[in-house]
Amino acid sequence: MTTQALAQVLASGLLMGLIYALIAVGLSLIFGLMDVVNFAHGEFLMLAMYATFGLVLLTHLDPVVLMPLVAALLFVLGAAAYLGVVRFAMRAKANQGMVQIFATFGLAILLQGAAQYLFTPDYRNVQNTWLGGRTLDLGGVFLPWPQIFGAVVSLAAFGGLHLLMSRTDFGRALEATREDQGAVALVGIDRTRVFALGWGLGAALVGLAGAVLAVFYYIHPQVGASFALIAYVTVALGGFGSVAGALVAGIVVGLVEAFTAVILPPSLKSVGVYALYLAVVFVRPQGLFGRL
Amino acid sequence: MSSTTLAPVAAAARAPDGHAARRRRTLLVGLAVLAALAALPYGIRDVYLQNVLILTLMYAALAQSWNILGGYCGQISLGHALYFGIGAYFTSVLFVTYGLLPWAGMLAGGVASALVALLLGYPCFRLAGHYFSIATIVIAEIGLLLVHNWDFVGGAMGIQWPFNPDSWWSLQFARDKVPYAHFALGLLAAVWLVTYLIEGSRWGYWWRAVKDDAEAARSLGVEVFRSKMAAAAVSAFFTAVGGGFYAAYVSYIDPESVMSFRFSLLFALPAVLGGIGTLWGPLVGAAILIPLTEISRSYLGGSGNGLDLMLYGALVMVVALARPEGVLSLFARSRAARNQEATP
Numbered sequence: 001m002t003t004q005a006l007a008q009v010l011a012s013g014l015l016m017g018l019i020y021a022l023i024a025v026g027l028s029l030i031f032g033l034m035d036v037v038n039f040a041h042g043e044f045l046m047l048a049m050y051a052t053f054g055l056v057l058l059t060h061l062d063p064v065v066l067m068p069l070v071a072a073l074l075f076v077l078g079a080a081a082y083l084g085v086v087r088f089a090m091r092a093k094a095n096q097g098m099v100q101i102f103a104t105f106g107l108a109i110l111l112q113g114a115a116q117y118l119f120t121p122d123y124r125n126v127q128n129t130w131l132g133g134r135t136l137d138l139g140g141v142f143l144p145w146p147q148i149f150g151a152v153v154s155l156a157a158f159g160g161l162h163l164l165m166s167r168t169d170f171g172r173a174l175e176a177t178r179e180d181q182g183a184v185a186l187v188g189i190d191r192t193r194v195f196a197l198g199w200g201l202g203a204a205l206v207g208l209a210g211a212v213l214a215v216f217y218y219i220h221p222q223v224g225a226s227f228a229l230i231a232y233v234t235v236a237l238g239g240f241g242s243v244a245g246a247l248v249a250g251i252v253v254g255l256v257e258a259f260t261a262v263i264l265p266p267s268l269k270s271v272g273v274y275a276l277y278l279a280v281v282f283v284r285p286q287g288l289f290g291r292l
Numbered sequence: 293m294s295s296t297t298l299a300p301v302a303a304a305a306r307a308p309d310g311h312a313a314r315r316r317r318t319l320l321v322g323l324a325v326l327a328a329l330a331a332l333p334y335g336i337r338d339v340y341l342q343n344v345l346i347l348t349l350m351y352a353a354l355a356q357s358w359n360i361l362g363g364y365c366g367q368i369s370l371g372h373a374l375y376f377g378i379g380a381y382f383t384s385v386l387f388v389t390y391g392l393l394p395w396a397g398m399l400a401g402g403v404a405s406a407l408v409a410l411l412l413g414y415p416c417f418r419l420a421g422h423y424f425s426i427a428t429i430v431i432a433e434i435g436l437l438l439v440h441n442w443d444f445v446g447g448a449m450g451i452q453w454p455f456n457p458d459s460w461w462s463l464q465f466a467r468d469k470v471p472y473a474h475f476a477l478g479l480l481a482a483v484w485l486v487t488y489l490i491e492g493s494r495w496g497y498w499w500r501a502v503k504d505d506a507e508a509a510r511s512l513g514v515e516v517f518r519s520k521m522a523a524a525a526v527s528a529f530f531t532a533v534g535g536g537f538y539a540a541y542v543s544y545i546d547p548e549s550v551m552s553f554r555f556s557l558l559f560a561l562p563a564v565l566g567g568i569g570t571l572w573g574p575l576v577g578a579a580i581l582i583p584l585t586e587i588s589r590s591y592l593g594g595s596g597n598g599l600d601l602m603l604y605g606a607l608v609m610v611v612a613l614a615r616p617e618g619v620l621s622l623f624a625r626s627r628a629a630r631n632q633e634a635t636p
Contacts, residue, residue, distance in 0.1 A: 037422045085609060092616035095568060097421060098368060099616045102564050105557065106609030109601055116598025221598070225553075229433060232426045240422065271437050274430045282415040285423055 008141045009258045015147040017254020022154035022209040023227055024234035025161065025246040026078075026202030032241025033178050033198045036086060036100055040108035042228025043115075044203050048074050048210020049219045050115060053124050062130050063215050064149070071207040078203020079196045081107060086199070087192065108224075115221040124219040131215055150212035157208055158247055164201075165243070174198055178241070230270070233277045239290020249288060252276070315492055318571065322488060326481045333473035340590075342469040346541065348582040349476035350534060355562035355574035356483040357530035362560060363568030364487075364496065365523035366503025367417070371428030372559045374435045375528040377551035378405040379535025381439065384451040384545055387462070394463045398536030405532030406525040417520045429553065436551040450546025453539070463540040472541050479537060480575070483530045487571060490526070499523055503569070531559065565611050567618025576619055581607075 027041045038044075051073050055066045081104075089103040090096070126132070131145040165171035177184045177194045185191055217223070234253050238245025253273050260272030281287060329349070336342050354376070361367050382401030386392040392400075416427050440448050458465045465471045490496045498519040501509035510516050539545045566577025585604050592599040615621060 031422075037426075085613070088613045092613070094617045094621075095564075096616070098362075098564055098568065099612045101368065101370075101425070102561070102612040103609050106605045106607070106612060108605070109608060110605030113598035113601025113603075113605055116601060120597075229429065233430060236423060236426050265441060268437055268441055271434055274434045277430060278415075278427065281419060281423060281427060285419050287423075 013255035013258030015151045017251035018151040018154040021250020024231040026205035028235045028246040030202040039104040042224030043111040046224030048207040049214040052214035067211040070211040071204040074207025075200040075204040079200035082199035146216040239287030242289040245289030333470045352575040352578035353480040354534045358559040359563040361523045361527035365499040369428045371432030373555035374432040375405040375531040376535035379532030380539040380550040383536030401532040402529040406529040409524040409528035413524045453543040567620035
């Protein structure tokens with residue numbers, strides 16, 4: 001492998017890895033907050049992509065401009081999913097783990113069906129964007145602008161999330177609820193409200209990822225499922241609930257995937273990621289940054 | 293009229309063998325239900341409905357297999373499609389390439405699958421909760437990707453079974469589907485019986501103890517790891533036999549059609565719906581879920597419009613939320629009330 005080819009693989013892996021991190025961080029946040037894995041996370045991503053697609057058709061604006069709107073829509077969806085479904089799953093007295101898995105799975109299937117009903121199973125893509133189809137040439141290393149943009153959005157989102165968690169009352173309430181759910185009730189924090197806002201925040205983050213992906217990826221009702229598994233692997237690799245873990249694991253996943261694609265046939269590119277994930281959790285069951 | 297004897301004496305006489313009597317009654321009811329089900333295919337002449345019946349019986353058997361590990365032992369596997377695929381592929385390759393009868397192929401697939409489960413259980417059972425579930429998804433996905441790229445087993449093209457005259461030997465019946473229904477029922481009966489036997493044995497108690505609180509069970513001397521391994525092996529064995537049957541039934545398999553994630557879900561859902569960790573939950577769940585999905589698919593989703601998926605998703609969600617203990621628990625209260633009356 002020449003230095004240039006190596007640099008190309010590294011750069012592509014890094015850019016995609018940052019986007020994976022952005023897809024995964026909302027999942028990790030929600031888990032850290034309330035010990036719930038959202039099995040509809042991939043469908044949230046899929047809806048964010050459709051929302052971008054639909055809004056572009058409707059407004060003829062560029063997806064980049066529409067991103068905050070998509071994030072806001074997903075915020076509402078996330079909060080609604082908590083208030084309408086997950087809240088009740090948490091109340092189950094028997095088989096709580098299983099109830100929570102199947103309630104969010106049911107939601108995932110429902111959302112997939114709804115997408116198929118509304119948009120048909122056809123593949124869509126967003127055309128005529130500022131970023132679409134352009135690449136940056138860095139001395140023979142070619143980087144597509146949509147991916148560069150996605151990586152920048154991801155880094156900005158992680159920065160913003162860090163500030164939100166450390167500097168705002170909401171962030172402190174989130175952190176406190178995560179530390180001790182019983183104690184926060186005593187100091188007058190409304191747990192349901194914190195959870196709903198946490199779900200909204202998690203969904204808004206995956207909304208950003210969806211808006212970014214919609215620019216360079218085909219949109220169809222099953223697209224969420226293909227990213228969801230990578231997201232679960234990223235979260236488990238980084239450690240459930242760890243925001244920093246999601247960032248590091250996302251980058252690792254992107255890099256490993258890029259290198260696997262060079263060594264193995266492209267259809268096997270995920271195998272390297274899965275194998276790495278298994279190797280890590282078998283040695284460290286709580287993931288890289290997780291707490292047990 | 294021996295009921296005129298003193299009631300306390302009768303109660304005392306009943307108390308020691310109450311458990312055994314209840315077990316015997318369960319067994320008799322079970323055999324009666326299975327016998328009644330054996331007559332059912334003769335009453336259904338419509339080929340489409342026969343197909344629904346066969347799938348229902350098959351998924352009931354597969355859900356009961358899943359239930360052994362997920363319901364009794366509490367390890368929520370979302371990767372049983374791997375074992376299903378191993379069964380389907382062993383049976384198909386051995387039959388189509390080597391001419392070995394499906395019966396032998398299923399058995400070989402079952403044994404291979406149990407060995408794989410033991411091999412995977414070794415690292416996986418150290419993982420707790422969601423980490424375990426996600427590891428099982430990932431492992432099944434790796435299996436799917438490998439089979440996809442493995443030319444010896446047909447790669448993405450899959451394996452087509454040859455057409456042979458109807459025969460119980462090769463498990464091929466082109467004209468009449470009734471034998472398939474009976475095979476699926478036989479499989480269900482076998483899994484049900486094994487579950488019944490385990491439920492009353494030391495393993496059954498160990499598994500439930502592991503499910504309720506692994507640490508407490510360990511402190512009481514339960515071999516937690518060995519319990520999980522045993523449950524995984526039995527569960528994988530029957531799932532693979534079901535996979536072999538499915539391959540014989542549809543006569544064509546490819547990686548997506550036997551190993552995709554939706555199968556892992558389809559094995560768990562009926563058990564969750566009916567009631568996990570119970571003898572009848574998977575059958576009740578399958579009897580509700582499979583006809584509903586099959587019929588809604590053909591009436592609502594024919595054009596791929598997604599309505600069937602919406603209905604299915606909503607159903608899964610509502611049942612999980614409304615009846616966390618499963619549909620069977622609707623009857624549990626009356627049983628609890630009966631027990632209350634029985635104990636003075």
